[in-house]
Amino acid sequence: MHDNQAVEALLHSMAQELETYLSRQSITHCEFVGIRTGGVWIAKAIQALIGNTQALGELDISFYRDDFTRIGLNPTVSPSSLPFETEGKHLVLFDDVLMSGRTIRAAMNELFDYGRPASITLAVLIDLNRPELPIRPNIVGANLSLRPDERVKLIGPKDLSLEIEHLRSSGDER
């Protein structure tokens, strides 16, 4: 459905939108943070497009999920790394797909455990428009409507492309 040229085009429009957005907010300096794994790929791609060479923050939100009591610990958790102070900084948070907003809530909780940022801007490649929380993105690559038995997945880390998966039964979301 989306080949890698399509993703490339979305990234270009996100990069442009982000620069416009930041200047409108009068943010001249900000730090980039990607949510593992897809969000880190998106953040790196956008950094390359706008010539940003700052160290990138990477979040693994496994320790902050709200479904630990239902599904347990992610077996492949790796340490988060924020190679900069977050206190008082403007942050741009990247993720590949925004669905319920629960991942973003977990990521924001984790960010606040490092310090109190001045602001957080949310940039996502795909917005599925199925919010379960009052969390909306500031920068969106594309909006997408899926049937209940469909999932979208970002394939990477190089030549990013999107893949639609069909689930056999529509269980509840992760």
Add this chain to the structure above:
Amino acid sequence: MQDSIGPSIQLTETGKLKHFLTVSGLNKDLLTEILDTADSFIEVGERNIKKVPLLRGKTVVNLFFEASTRTRSTFELAAKRLSADVLNINISTSATSKGESLSDMLRNLEAMASDMFIVRHSQSGAAHFIAESVTPGVAIVNAGDGWHAHPTQAMLDMLTIRQHKKHFEGLKVAIIGDILHSRVARSQIRALNTLGVEEVRVIAPNTLLPEFVETLGVTVYNNLEEGLRDIDVIIMLRLQRERMQGALLPSEQEYYQLYGLTRERLKIAKPDAIVMHPGPINRGVEIESEVADGNQSVILNQVTNGIAVRMAVLSMAMSGQTETQNARKNERLDRDKA
């Protein structure tokens, strides 16, 4: 000397940890998963806010029937950094001294909706006994039982070794001192062999070695100088005077003469060898002060790693219990549907 305690009780049907009672019976992948998860928690310990919400709302009970400072406090910190509520039960002043049985006491603690018991006991197999009888869904972690096992101590030692040596393959490790009374040594030997080190040596007088110790997969040395040759990792053990009955040793001075790790003797091992000790240290009995505080010593790293390893084990065991409970729930739902 062989482990009579069946390991399967600590695993879920899919092979995940749900209790942590002993290292034996756990495969290399699972031990590596514990170390990898602990690595992630080290980063949490370096933050300003050293807390993640993973076990929020869970109640963890520290059930210590035997004195402990380091182990109890690092378990408590581990649970608190996972946002659990922690209850410390001081057994010497509790109701067991008023005649209440262990089972009755456990039933009472379970009635307070506890989710996990961290158990230290002077009897080998105590944690296992509790794991067998506890309400489903409650995780048991062994914090040392008799001479049998001290699995979290062994795993924090493995984490410390991996941090300094990167791999286990090709390592020669020497465990020195009172092997006979040491549950730490038993757990370490199993973990080291499972993780695939080249050689584990035990160095001690025969009076401080258990019978048939070779069957655990170790080489025995009675002479410290000989045993230290080519060694990458030195693990000193505390002389457990409180457990010693009868004349196992002529005197502490003589023990130090023969088995004390001094600066001179340390030179026999590889130049980049690390020195470990589970604590508490008896300076001048098993180790020279200058060695314990020297630049090859990683003894305080061990303590820091102890928190991360315990965070890993607590969250993995709780996660395994969750999996088991969910499976039971689904079975029930399927039955009701049928």
